[in-house]
Amino acid sequence: MKEVIFATSNPNKVREVNEMLPHLSIKSLKDIGCMEEVPETTATIHGNALQKARYVSEKYKVDCFSEDTGLEVEALNGEPGVDTAHYAGPQRSAEANMALLLTNLEGKGNRKARFRTVVALILNGKEHQFEGVVNGTIAPQKMGDGGFGYDPIFIPDGYHISFAEMDKYEKNKISHRGRAIKKLMQFLNSL
Ligand code: ITT
Numbered sequence: 001m002k003e004v005i006f007a008t009s010n011p012n013k014v015r016e017v018n019e020m021l022p023h024l025s026i027k028s029l030k031d032i033g034c035m036e037e038v039p040e041t042t043a044t045i046h047g048n049a050l051q052k053a054r055y056v057s058e059k060y061k062v063d064c065f066s067e068d069t070g071l072e073v074e075a076l077n078g079e080p081g082v083d084t085a086h087y088a089g090p091q092r093s094a095e096a097n098m099a100l101l102l103t104n105l106e107g108k109g110n111r112k113a114r115f116r117t118v119v120a121l122i123l124n125g126k127e128h129q130f131e132g133v134v135n136g137t138i139a140p141q142k143m144g145d146g147g148f149g150y151d152p153i154f155i156p157d158g159y160h161i162s163f164a165e166m167d168k169y170e171k172n173k174i175s176h177r178g179r180a181i182k183k184l185m186q187f188l189n190s191l
Contacts (some may be wrong), residue, residue, distance in 0.1 A: 007031060007056040012148040013177070018110065020172050020181050027049035032060055045070045045082055046129060049120035057122040065121040065184065069176060071150050073138060074112040076104055081121035084150075098142060098153050111138045119184050128187060132179030149170065 003025045006017055014028045029038070038055050040048040043067045052066035072078045080087035080101070088096035105111060114135045121128040135157045142152040146164030151163035157176055163171050173179040 003027060005056070005060075005062050005064035007034075007038065007052050007064045011039070013067065013069075016168075016175075016177055017181060019168060020178060021185065029056065032062065038066075040068065042102060043082060045116055046084065046118045046120075046131075049118040050127065051130065051148060053120040053122045053127070061114065061120075063121075065119055067117050067119045067180065068176065069115060069117045071101075072114050072116060073101065073105070073152070075108040075110040076101075079104075094149050096187045098150055101138065101150070102141065105138055111140075112136075113138050113154065115150075117176040119179040119180045121184060121187070130180045130183035130187065132176045132181070132183065134174055134176045136177065 004021075005027045006014060006031065007029060008014060009029050011028075015126075018026050027167050029035070038052050040052055042048050043052050047182070049066055049068040052068065053064055056062065056064050056066065068082075070081045070084045072081050084097070087165060088100040112135070114133050117132045119130040119132075121130070136159075137155050137157075139153045139155050139162055142164075143155070143162040144152050145166070146166070147164040151171075154163050155161065156163065159166070163175070
């Protein structure tokens with residue numbers, strides 16, 4: 001498999017997956033002429049990943065993979081979870097999302113969190129899912145300006161720096177997305 005369709009409209013995800021899979025040609029939704037908003041309306045990260053892949057595969061008659069990512073904070077009972085992208089409202093602002101999370105964690109001793117990515121692949125009519133998780137803590141305030149989304153406030157376990165302060169290859173090596181994509185690649189290579 002040399003060319004793969006990644007059913008996402010998030011250019012940061014495309015960039016990271018391109019960095020992880022330099023030998024593959026990754027096509028995004030824009031590349032296949034899909035400019036519409038793909039629905040993600042289920043109650044779970046697994047459900048949303050599958051919903052996006054199914055929608056694109058059925059409508060555009062292509063094999064593809066998608067992914068859904070959530071940040072799960074222990075002291076907030078797993079929130080924002082499936083609502084990670086629009087935690088602070090429909091404008092999907094990373095700044096507003098981080099500010100709300102920091103406010104909601106004020107006064108809480110437990111700042112443990114994890115990023116979870118579920119990749120859903122539809123290949124020859126069959127569905128497959130691959131999960132990647134990275135544990136860490138939520139920083140007391142933003143640290144660094146690299147990466148995207150919640151990266152400035154997420155410190156992975158074993159580090160004293162946030163994802164936003166980390167070299168991009170280092171992040172990809174240990175991240176939720178990196179781990180899920182590695183499983184996807186192992187599966188594709190085993191075919
Ligand atoms: P799709 O088109 O793939 O659905 P999306 O941006 O809507 O793109 P999600 O629904 O999976 O993606 O939302 C993920 C949210 O988590 C969004 O707010 C991202 O900014 C954030 N996020 C995802 N991966 C991240 C990462 O590696 N580091 C920090 N934040 C991340």
